[in-house]
Amino acid sequence: MNESSPSGCCCQREVAPSGGTRRCFFVQAGALFFGGVAALVPAAVGVIAFLNPLRQKGQAGGFIKAGPLAAVPEDGTPRRFALIADRIDAWNRFANEPIGAVYLRRLPAGQLQALQAICPHAGCSINYEGAAQGGKFFCPCHGASFDLAGQRTDSTSPSPRDMDALEVEIRNGGEVWVKFQNFRTGTSKKVAQA
Numbered sequence: 001m002n003e004s005s006p007s008g009c010c011c012q013r014e015v016a017p018s019g020g021t022r023r024c025f026f027v028q029a030g031a032l033f034f035g036g037v038a039a040l041v042p043a044a045v046g047v048i049a050f051l052n053p054l055r056q057k058g059q060a061g062g063f064i065k066a067g068p069l070a071a072v073p074e075d076g077t078p079r080r081f082a083l084i085a086d087r088i089d090a091w092n093r094f095a096n097e098p099i100g101a102v103y104l105r106r107l108p109a110g111q112l113q114a115l116q117a118i119c120p121h122a123g124c125s126i127n128y129e130g131a132a133q134g135g136k137f138f139c140p141c142h143g144a145s146f147d148l149a150g151q152r153t154d155s156t157s158p159s160p161r162d163m164d165a166l167e168v169e170i171r172n173g174g175e176v177w178v179k180f181q182n183f184r185t186g187t188s189k190k191v192a193q194a
């Protein structure tokens with residue numbers, strides 16, 4: 001007698017070559033196909049996220065608008081600007097997130113200087129101390145100090161290198177754009193972080 005199994009699957013029946021075995025083949029082939037697709041989707045999403053140029057731009061040094069040129073003091077005093085950009089990781093996009101900070105300063109020749117606000121020693125945030133306190137950059141964590149050009153002010157500085165300079169451009173007749181980049185801390189060489 002040709003009875004269905006309790007599960008109703010035709011593959012569990014012993015039948016002669018017929019329409020039943022053909023259905024069995026298609027059921028198994030379909031299960032294999034959809035199982036394969038289900039396994040490939042997460043892998044494909046991961047590869048696409050890894051290769052996404054926007055994701056790389058957010059973390060590896062694209063130009064970001066820092067602010068208006070008019071906001072940079074004309075007397076050569078550095079001013080700190082927060083950098084805002086979309087931050088993208090493997091799975092999510094976070095719009096308008098603070099991703100770092102930069103000090104901008106007008107140079108005598110009419111050019112601009114941009115310095116990373118992260119201390120090269122261990123990654124603390126560097127402060128600018130105004131003219132009343134000597135007009136220098138100072139890291140509160142371990143006491144490294146830097147002059148207005150971002151150079152260490154003493155040979156015993158805990159910082160292994162000077163402050164990290166960034167590329168800077170003036171665009172659209174008055175916008176300051178900075179090529180933002182983080183660098184490895186604790187090393188005398190300026191090594192960009194991915």
Ligand code: FES
Nearest residue numbers: 119121122139142
């Ligand atoms: S982190 Fe700046 S001096 Fe140590």
